[in-house]
Amino acid sequence: MRSYKNLFLWFFLLAALASVPFLLPVYWIMILTEILVMSMFAMSFNLLFGYTGLLSFGQAGFFGTGGYLAVLTLLHGSTSIWVALVAGVLGSGLIALIIGWLCVRRDEIYFAILTLGFGMMLFTIAHNWRSVTGGSDGLGNFSVPEVDFLGVVLTLADPKIFYFFVLIIVLLGTWLLSRIVNSPFGLLLKAARENSNRIAFIGANVRSLRLFAFVIAGALAGASGVLFAMFNRIASPEMLHWSFSGKVILMTLLGGSGVFFGPAVGAAIFFVLEHIITSFTTNWMIFLGIILVLLVLLFPSGVLGSLLETWGRIRKGHKL
Amino acid sequence: MDSVVANILNGLSWGMLLFLISVGLTVVFGVMGILNFAHGSLFMLGSYFALQFVRWVGSFWIGLLLGPVIVAFLAILIERFLIRPIYSRDTSLQLLLTFGVMLILDDGVRLIWGSAYHVVNPPQILSGTIAIFSGTYPVYRVFLVIAGPLVGVALWAFFTMTRWGKTLRAAAMDRRMAEIIGVRAPLLFTLVFAFGAWIAALGGVLAAPHQSVGPAMGEHIIIESFIVVVIGGMGSFPGAFVGALILGLMNAFGATMLPDLQMAMPYILLAIILLARPRGILGEEL
Numbered sequence: 100m101r102s103y104k105n106l107f108l109w110f111f112l113l114a115a116l117a118s119v120p121f122l123l124p125v126y127w128i129m130i131l132t133e134i135l136v137m138s139m140f141a142m143s144f145n146l147l148f149g150y151t152g153l154l155s156f157g158q159a160g161f162f163g164t165g166g167y168l169a170v171l172t173l174l175h176g177s178t179s180i181w182v183a184l185v186a187g188v189l190g191s192g193l194i195a196l197i198i199g200w201l202c203v204r205r206d207e208i209y210f211a212i213l214t215l216g217f218g219m220m221l222f223t224i225a226h227n228w229r230s231v232t233g234g235s236d237g238l239g240n241f242s243v244p245e246v247d248f249l250g251v252v253l254t255l256a257d258p259k260i261f262y263f264f265v266l267i268i269v270l271l272g273t274w275l276l277s278r279i280v281n282s283p284f285g286l287l288l289k290a291a292r293e294n295s296n297r298i299a300f301i302g303a304n305v306r307s308l309r310l311f312a313f314v315i316a317g318a319l320a321g322a323s324g325v326l327f328a329m330f331n332r333i334a335s336p337e338m339l340h341w342s343f344s345g346k347v348i349l350m351t352l353l354g355g356s357g358v359f360f361g362p363a364v365g366a367a368i369f370f371v372l373e374h375i376i377t378s379f380t381t382n383w384m385i386f387l388g389i390i391l392v393l394l395v396l397l398f399p400s401g402v403l404g405s406l407l408e409t410w411g412r413i414r415k416g417h418k419l
Numbered sequence: 420m421d422s423v424v425a426n427i428l429n430g431l432s433w434g435m436l437l438f439l440i441s442v443g444l445t446v447v448f449g450v451m452g453i454l455n456f457a458h459g460s461l462f463m464l465g466s467y468f469a470l471q472f473v474r475w476v477g478s479f480w481i482g483l484l485l486g487p488v489i490v491a492f493l494a495i496l497i498e499r500f501l502i503r504p505i506y507s508r509d510t511s512l513q514l515l516l517t518f519g520v521m522l523i524l525d526d527g528v529r530l531i532w533g534s535a536y537h538v539v540n541p542p543q544i545l546s547g548t549i550a551i552f553s554g555t556y557p558v559y560r561v562f563l564v565i566a567g568p569l570v571g572v573a574l575w576a577f578f579t580m581t582r583w584g585k586t587l588r589a590a591a592m593d594r595r596m597a598e599i600i601g602v603r604a605p606l607l608f609t610l611v612f613a614f615g616a617w618i619a620a621l622g623g624v625l626a627a628p629h630q631s632v633g634p635a636m637g638e639h640i641i642i643e644s645f646i647v648v649v650i651g652g653m654g655s656f657p658g659a660f661v662g663a664l665i666l667g668l669m670n671a672f673g674a675t676m677l678p679d680l681q682m683a684m685p686y687i688l689l690a691i692i693l694l695a696r697p698r699g700i701l702g703e704e705l
Binding site: 148152154201204205207208209211212213215216217219220223224227341342345348352382383384385387388389390391392395396399 | 448454501504505508510511512514515516518519520521522523524525526527529530638642645646649653679682683685686687689690693694697
């Protein structure tokens with residue numbers, strides 16, 4: 100019964116997302132594309148934060164690494180988007196493996212500091228290694244690749260086609276994440292979040308569990324970074340800066356870290372808020388800060404999390 | 420020879436500022452278990468108050484006296500109304516709350532003082548240069564190199580010799596035991612937080628004539644001071660001193676000897692310490 104309902108929900112969501120480009124103007128298609136990209140980024144972050152209990156402040160490092168590697172591939176190697184995508188995902192996964200190997204030695208606050216530090220190391224490399232990364236100007240000027248779809252050559256420069264391209268990649272990423280979260284491995288991650296000693300006692304290696312989650316999250320962050328760089332036609336150092344990691348953390352909290360789709364909902368709310376607030380002030384960060392403080396103090400389970408909790412209480416017949 | 424001396428002085432003066440901010444960070448963490456992301460912003464506020472007092476009354480010294488006190492009062496409000504409700508909650512949420520406070524303070528500064536960089540001149544008596552060996556060197560940096568250890572010694576004396584300092588260390592060691600023997604922990608926490616903010620802002624005021632004052636200085640220094648406390652050992656007072664000196668000297672020598680690697684060096688050091696000695700140089704057993 101339950102799985103039928105889930106299937107229906109998925110189908111409805113897919114139909115809605117697939118029909119959007121035919122209903123909305125280009126401006127909104129582009130915003131929706133950006134929301135999709137950031138949704139995948141935020142959900143991959145939440146594999147670490149919500150499911151494994153590790154707060155990483157360095158996810159933007161992997162996001163940016165993916166973006167830079169894809170652009171570098173397009174500039175110096177192949178002109179195929181698939182090669183660029185694979186380079187970005189594998190590269191950021193590999194970097195996540197090295198950095199994660201160092202970081203999973205400690206948890207809680209130490210983990211946050213370490214990921215922050217190493218993420219900023221990646222930022223420093225992107226910012227200072229001018230001859231390769233273009234320094235603070237970033238890396239652009241690549242020709243937007245084409246995709247060969249069943250013999251039809253499509254250009255990603257068209258916002259609608261790019262939207263569908265992003266949608267497919269994001270759906271694949273989301274599917275992978277949901278498989279991981281609902282697998283026995285995902286259960287172990289959650290158990291290690293609740294009580295890592297106990298999981299160690301029953302014979303699981305908590306470090307390698309966490310490292311595996313870290314690599315998956317890093318690789319998917321890299322994939323989001325590839326899409327983001329294609330979308331903006333540039334890979335810039337800001338993509339790796341820790342304030343960008345902070346943005347993703349905020350999206351996740353906004354939607355709710357305890358729910359699988361929470362971060363995606365958070366990403367959507369974030370963009371809507373950003374559009375509204377930046378239309379009357381340039382001091383958008385102060386609002387972000389206030390929202391974050393209020394969320395932590397009053398609504399730690401986020402918008403979607405709180406809604407689902409309320410809905411659960413209504414269904415059980417409790418008073419609100 | 421001259422360049423070595425200049426590097427050492429540069430490293431020490433930057434190290435002293437790093438020490439002033441890291442010591443508050445590490446004490447607040449040691450006693451309260453809270454890692455304060457907004458600590459760098461409190462440092463930055465100190466610098467802006469130095470700027471503002473120079474504008475208002477033309478005196479750096481009044482800024483040095485009053486700026487940190489104002490920041491400490493602000494910290495009391497932050498602790499009382501924002502941090503106190505979440506002591507019992509997850510450490511990640513505590514970190515995120517202080518991250519939010521940091522965003523508010525950093526952008527608040529932009530709102531009040533604009534996003535341009537400002538220059539604060541050192542006070543008359545500390546301006547100019549002095550001759551060291553055959554070169555010359557700014558007097559103000561020499562002042563910092565001397566002032567830093569003095570503040571350090573004063574803090575050390577406070578922690579080991581006064582009743583207040585001992586209470587603080589007791590609460591850091593075992594909060595419940597301290598409460599049982601009659602230490603009022605909530606009040607103590609507020610005071611510790613204010614104290615950490617006061618020292619950070621003191622560092623900020625002292626930093627104002629040393630570097631340009633701008634809205635990004637908080638987020639720049641907080642990362643370096645995080646590295647300092649991890650290298651030195653979280654919660655360790657002498658560790659913060661040693662870590663700050665290492666990082667300061669590494670910055671100065673790196674800038675002249677290995678300019679390409681200079682900005683990555685703190686992170687490389689962080690990785691090495693993490694592999695070789697995860698608890699930090701002077702940290703306690705994990």
